[in-house]
Amino acid sequence: MRTRDALVAAARRIFERDGYLDARIVDIAAEAGVATGSFYTHFASKEDVFAAVLARLQDEMLHAGVSDGGDDRGGRKYLWRGVEGANRAYLESYRRNAGLMAAMEQAAAIDPQFVAVRLERSRVFIDRSAAAIARLQQSGLADPELDPEITARALNAMVSRLAYVTFVLGESVPFDTLVETVTRLWTNALRMPQD
Numbered sequence: 001m002r003t004r005d006a007l008v009a010a011a012r013r014i015f016e017r018d019g020y021l022d023a024r025i026v027d028i029a030a031e032a033g034v035a036t037g038s039f040y041t042h043f044a045s046k047e048d049v050f051a052a053v054l055a056r057l058q059d060e061m062l063h064a065g066v067s068d069g070g071d072d073r074g075g076r077k078y079l080w081r082g083v084e085g086a087n088r089a090y091l092e093s094y095r096r097n098a099g100l101m102a103a104m105e106q107a108a109a110i111d112p113q114f115v116a117v118r119l120e121r122s123r124v125f126i127d128r129s130a131a132a133i134a135r136l137q138q139s140g141l142a143d144p145e146l147d148p149e150i151t152a153r154a155l156n157a158m159v160s161r162l163a164y165v166t167f168v169l170g171e172s173v174p175f176d177t178l179v180e181t182v183t184r185l186w187t188n189a190l191r192m193p194q195d
Contacts, residue, residue, distance in 0.1 A: 004042045006032040008056065011049045016099030020050065020106040047114075050107060054117055057100050058124075061093045079141060079192055084183040090125075091163055091179060098167040105164070122160075126152045133190065142190040155186055 010032035014023045025046055029036040043049040094101060107114035129152035136142035159182050165171045166178060187194065 003032070003034060003038060006034065007039060007042055007049060008052050012053045012056075012100065015050060015053060015103040019099075020103040021110075023050075023103070025049075047107075047111065050103070051113070051117065053100065054104060054114075054121075057097060057104075058121055061090070061097065061121075079136075080183065080187060080194075083186050083192075084179060087159060087182050087186065088179045090159065091175070091182070094160075094163040095167045095175070101164065102168045105168070122156065125156050125160075129156055136190060136192065142192055146190065151189065155189060158182070158185065 007028060011023070011028045014028050014031055018024075018027070023046060025039055026036050028046075028049065029039045032039075039049075043052070104114065104118060108118045126149065130148040133142055133146070133148040133151055137144050137146070137148065162178070162182065166173050186192075
């Protein structure tokens with residue numbers, strides 16, 4: 001188990017450094033301090049170890065989602081902070097994992113297996129956001145005319161793509177400005193009460 005964990009940790013470093021396309025099994029094994037043959041004891045291919053890396057990334061990147069403010073004890077400011085907190089957590093995690101996010105984009109561009117992984121990852125975020133939007137609508141705190149799932153897809157796509165452009169492609173945006181902007185766009189799109 002230690003060897004497998006070492007291989008997954010090494011693979012993560014290699015994928016972050018070299019990207020998906022240029023990562024090589026021999027480099028992963030060397031980084032883990034094991035013989036290349038030992039790699040094949042635990043994984044069948046580069047795709048297999050990358051899937052293991054992405055499974056760990058999925059756990060790391062999930063966040064609590066948008067708060068609906070519960071019984072609104074904190075008022076409008078509480079609602080804003082819930083959305084802001086979810087956006088901040090996601091963007092901080094994306095920034096920490098930008099190398100792996102770039103590798104996932106590469107893999108999804110050429111391998112249907114990773115298209116499915118990427119879609120499943122998106123589905124988790126969309127489902128959480130759609131549930132939060134529906135709760136906000138039921139509480140009278142969001143535009144009732146919006147379809148929660150389509151709205152969640154649009155808003156999550158916006159934040160995810162902006163994170164990719166900023167942290168992978170290197171567009172320079174001050175982090176707090178990024179968080180504040182996507183939070184305002186979220187709350188404005190939902191017509192949530194403003195402070």
